[in-house]
Amino acid sequence: MSIEARRDVFQAIADPTRRQIISLIANKSMNLNSIADNFNISRPAISQHIKILTECGMVVVRQEGRERFCEAKLDGLSEVSNWVDQYKQFWNEKFDSLGSYLERIQADNQSNEEPNAD
Amino acid sequence: MSIEARRDVFQAIADPTRRQIISLIANKSMNLNSIADNFNISRPAISQHIKILTECGMVVVRQEGRERFCEAKLDGLSEVSNWVDQYKQFWNEKFDSLGSYLERIQADNQSNEEPNAD
DNA sequence: TGTATATGTAAGTATTTGCTTACGCAACTT
């Protein structure tokens, strides 16, 4: 429980269980028990993960009768993507040509804040 | 100091201070004190963050006299990028249009005028 | 040589995390 302080996307995806949950519900909404069936940890633990994902906007819950369907809203991942993309130039050897091309265009179109020198 | 168990890249970049460190040294190596100058936390705290980043391969340290220059090795970010990229289809409306556009011109790239591809 | 500089690391601490079990409640089923 504690406080739900700085729930940001980076922290949300830091946990492997949460990444798996995202992976599970990315394509289709699932109710909580169905999600929990895929893990060895308890249902309340999954419920808490869902709560965290909800708090940072990665999941929206739609109630349907007594079930609650969890739907992924992955727009927040763009924050991660944008952050990582700044550094693609430092490792993009293994990136496919279209991808890197697209990234370059994208980097051109958006005004990123740059790593600041002193 | 507990154990340095599952140091993975996702967890490494979950901390905002570590993201700032990466941002600082992405372009140029810096010694530890220079890095620490940019933060309000103590030098040992920075040293510990560097250690974590080193343990997951994001930073390599090169000793030079009594200084230790920290150099970013951001290849590990590709793991994050690849993971996020799986879900790009779920959030990249603006990205998607550009992407499909690029795919089109990539498919028959002699018939289209391109954006400023650098 | 002695001292300042650059740094690692240990020890201690407060907070956060990720889990558990226990319980409560609303919504279906019979």
Next chain:
DNA sequence: AAGTTGCGTAAGCAAATACTTACATATACA
């Protein structure tokens, strides 16, 4: 109405995290 199902949440706990101060060590410099 009574039981079952689906779920949230509280309480408790072990471990991890992010810091601090104190100290050790190696290098540079006078």
